[in-house]
Amino acid sequence: MTIAIKTAADIDGMRIAGRLAAEVLDMLTPHMAPGVTTQALDKLAHDYMVNVQQTIPAPLNYAPPGYAPYPKSICTSINHQICHGIPNDRPLKSGDIVNIDITVIKDGWHGDTSRMFIIGEASIAAKRLCQLSYEAMWRGIVKVRPGARLGDIGHSIQTFAENNGFSVVREFCGHGIGRKFHEEPQVLHYGKPGTLEVLMPGMVFTIEPMVNAGRREIREAGDGWTIVTKDRSLSAQWEHTVAVTDTGYEVLTLSAGSPALPAFVRESVTA
Numbered sequence: 001m002t003i004a005i006k007t008a009a010d011i012d013g014m015r016i017a018g019r020l021a022a023e024v025l026d027m028l029t030p031h032m033a034p035g036v037t038t039q040a041l042d043k044l045a046h047d048y049m050v051n052v053q054q055t056i057p058a059p060l061n062y063a064p065p066g067y068a069p070y071p072k073s074i075c076t077s078i079n080h081q082i083c084h085g086i087p088n089d090r091p092l093k094s095g096d097i098v099n100i101d102i103t104v105i106k107d108g109w110h111g112d113t114s115r116m117f118i119i120g121e122a123s124i125a126a127k128r129l130c131q132l133s134y135e136a137m138w139r140g141i142v143k144v145r146p147g148a149r150l151g152d153i154g155h156s157i158q159t160f161a162e163n164n165g166f167s168v169v170r171e172f173c174g175h176g177i178g179r180k181f182h183e184e185p186q187v188l189h190y191g192k193p194g195t196l197e198v199l200m201p202g203m204v205f206t207i208e209p210m211v212n213a214g215r216r217e218i219r220e221a222g223d224g225w226t227i228v229t230k231d232r233s234l235s236a237q238w239e240h241t242v243a244v245t246d247t248g249y250e251v252l253t254l255s256a257g258s259p260a261l262p263a264f265v266r267e268s269v270t271a
């Protein structure tokens with residue numbers, strides 16, 4: 001398997017695409033309230049991407065082998081939905097937790113990022129899942145540096161999630177990204193340290209753990225796309241697009257509205 005090494009100029013392009021993807025989430029944030037439909041969020045995002053950013057919504061009509069073309073511009077996955085939820089006309093209600101996953105294409109480069117949103121007042125358990133899945137993503141990101149291995153990332157995420165009583169979805173993973181939406185490598189969110197590919201400067205991939213409150217098993221919902229937890233327990237996901245630098249990592253999908261970095265990340269940055 002070959003993992004593309006991006007040039008500094010390539011990463012300049014991906015940094016722009018990444019920030020724009022995150023800014024779609026920033027734009028949607030004030031709309032994330034009881035009563036809004038995911039289809040209204042899809043329209044807001046689509047129009048913002050196409051008319052304001054002049055980006056292309058990568059999900060729209062995306063059709064990997066074996067899949068029907070994805071019908072919308074964003075993914076909206078609610079409560080026990082793990083990923084790839086299709087926007088529809090049902091209003092969000094207080095207590096829902098929602099993942100919004102945005103992928104834009106700018107000047108041929110993809111930026112891919114997702115966040116969790118808590119609608120109104122959620123349960124303590126739901127809030128804890130959202131918070132700890134965010135930390136799980138960052139436990140993986142901070143492992144990224146030249147010479148580290150993909151297994152180090154997966155192991156760090158898995159042990160953190162499982163030590164907190166959660167499970168990690170196995171069937172979907174992070175992925176290389178660039179001029180293509182999904183390219184090599186696969187970035188598993190579980191595994192053993194010191195295994196799998198050695199990271200090199202210029203590699204760019206996503207880290208996007210799906211963390212379940214209950215068991216890790218999944219089911220396809222019947223629309224050809226939406227993935228849900230088999231036991232109907234809550235699931236949460238966060239995603240960043242990350243470049244391997246000469247000394248560590250650069251997160252390409254940060255924006256003004258990105259949530260604060262976990263304390264252990266801030267400490268490692270200021271140390």
Ligand code: MF3
Binds near residue numbers: 060075084112225
């Ligand atoms: N954005 C998702 C990812 O992180 C992929 C969504 S594919 C779609 O890889 F077609 F459902 F949009």
Ligand code: CO
Binds near residue numbers: 112239
């Ligand atoms: Co992704």
Ligand code: CO
Binds near residue numbers: 208
């Ligand atoms: Co995504």
